Amino acid sequence: MRNFAALLAVTLLGAYISVAQTKKAPVEAIKQADLKRDLFTLADDHFRGREAGTLDELKASVWVAEEARKAGLEPAGDDGTYFQFFSLNRERVSDRSTVKIGDRSFNLWKDVVVYEPAFATVNAPIVFIENPDTVAEATIQGKVVALQFTPQGLTDPRKSIPWRYNAFVISAWARKLAAKGVKAILFVSDDLAEQAFPRATQYSNRGSYQIEGSMFPSRRLLKDIPIIWVRKEALDLVRKPGQHLDAAIYTELFTYPSVNVVAKVKGTDAMLSKEYVLFSGHQDHDGVRNIEGATDSIFNGADDNATVSVALLAIGRAFHQQPGKRSALFVWHGSEERGLFGSTWFAEHPTVPRESLVAVLNGDMIGMNNPDSAALLGVVPPHLNSGDLVKIALQENAKGPKFKLDTTWDKASHHELWYFRSDHLPYARKNIPAIFFSTLPHPLYHTPGDEAATINIEKLTKMTRWMYATGFSVANAANRPRLEPGFKLER
Ligand SMILES: [Zn+2]
Known part of the structure; x- marks a missing residue:
């Protein structure tokens, strides 16, 4: 009996703590050791650079889905699986x-x-x-x-x-x-x-x-x-x-399969759980390219975008431990590098009702450059599509990692057009509130030198916690973030 009473007390205390904690995301649930282990696995030569439309992309996608399953995430792709396949049409010089x-x-x-x-x-x-x-x-x-x-x-x-x-x-x-x-x-x-x-x-x-x-x-x-x-x-x-x-x-034409990996953690609120906060990344990269004079042929894409692929797994584990009121949806997009195809496909054919997507938190490359700086895109007009969403992200940065935010890459005048180069874009074009977390390019960007060993794991952990805390806050907010009236991109 004593033991039972003690157990009951602990259980009640646990329930009390979990209610109290819904105000603040338990960011400690994001573990640096998990991120490091997963990053070194996904960015390993084993996956041969995960090129879209190849068996290597499929193999990496199966690994992501299996890790999502182990993390306790439910399948949310087609036909009760973790996958949403789509066809990639390819033309190449014969x-x-x-x-x-x-x-x-x-x-x-x-x-x-x-x-x-x-x-x-x-x-x-x-x-x-x-x-x-x-x-x-x-x-x-x-x-x-x-x-x-x-x-x-x-x-x-x-x-x-x-x-x-x-x-x-x-x-x-x-x-x-x-x-x-x-x-x-x-x-x-x-x-x-x-x-x-x-x-x-x-x-x-x-x-x-x-x-x-x-x-x-x-x-x-x-x-x-x-x-x-x-x-x-x-x-x-x-x-x-x-x-x-x-x-x-001459030109040859092929059709190849590519794939999105889709998983979810159901929310706790009877009504709000029908809405989703979408965490977005891409698992593909540039594959194997034998470039004359280069010392390595495998483009492991550790920063681009194994960092965010493993961040999404970590965020999934945290949501599984403590779900939000709204549901959390995780989409690892295929074929980003070939032209944002996975996200274009999902935004067009979402596996949950499109109007149930309250926000898209996309990340692309979150583990390089200065330890104390980062970028959040979708903040500077005309890229700003939800002031509510941006406000939450900025508040969470102030509470947590306190990154100095570089806004120059979000400007319409920036020559790299960085805002237009990742998977939040097709969602923003569908008028879904969307932001893009990045630590920006670097000299190893799209080279065989983008390896796991060059990633700042501590910074990756901070970026992951920031994405998570932002999404957790959105998942528990009374109202969904509003779209900016008159939102229109410049191109
Ligand atoms: Zn990328």
Whole structure:
């Protein structure tokens, strides 16, 4: 009897504490050791960089789902499972494609890059030009226009980063030249573009991806006018008077499965549990890319975005220990890196009623840079879509980690357009209150050097606790966060 009485007292005390605690999130439930263990597992070579549309992404997604199950989360995907599959349509340049300049045949993905998929056979003279802005239509119409990469006239800060520079120059000129009736566009590296050439072979060979109903109708610059890029050593050959291009470019089409992992912790309130706070991240990254001269081929994406993938597991464990009044929904989106496809799909086909999503707390890359600084996006107009939600996040930062918040990356004028590059975006476009937690890019961003060992685990823990405390507060608030009246993004 004594024991029973003691047990009853403890149980009542426990109930009292849990009621009292609903005011403040028990952030200690987020354990640094769990985050570290999971991060080193998910960002390990075992998962081969988790590339969207490959078995590696599926294998990583199964691991995430199994950890979610072990954490006590319920399945919330399709048909009572943890998964929501969707189809990824892929177009890529076929290896059968051939490029010949004069008498020389070029090896695809070794000494020539076909920049994007196209169907075209081109047999035409090459006109080498100095200035793509002033070249007369009559000079290049029906011919192959060739030019060397040049930063001339480009003010964008990205021009100094080799692997951004090439894309930037190509997109600056391709459409303008195509409009003058050319058969093909032939770029020759300058010194800066040459540095990016090995990387470009491993990106352009992927081709382009699409899902049904995507917000990006096509990422292609041109349709069936090939954009061909050769190394600097070919400059003299290309410039030779009377030179000729003979190219046959083919495209292959595939459909691959990709997948969102979806799980939930039911809320405690009879009515409010029908509403959801959505915690969002992406489990995919860039896979295996054999870049000439690189010492590693696996892009483990530890910061991008194993950090948030494991943060969501930790937040799930905390909600399982102490649920909020509203339910918590966890979505690990697939195919983020190929164009925000998992989140686009889920926002279009949510597995719970869309109007029941009260807020989206997305994270992408939360474990790098200065230990005391971070960014919250969706705060600066026109990206601000819910002042209520932002207020809660800022209050939780003040109570907890006290990060100095960098707001420059949230500005519409920021050249990286960071706000438009992660999974909160499709939800914001559906007028769901949404914010984006990030510790911003760094020199290892999208390189094989983004490894678990470089992550600041203490900072990752603080960021995870901040996301959790924000979501916990939203889950227990009397009212759902309101959408900003007249919310409209600038693009
Ligand atoms: Zn990412």
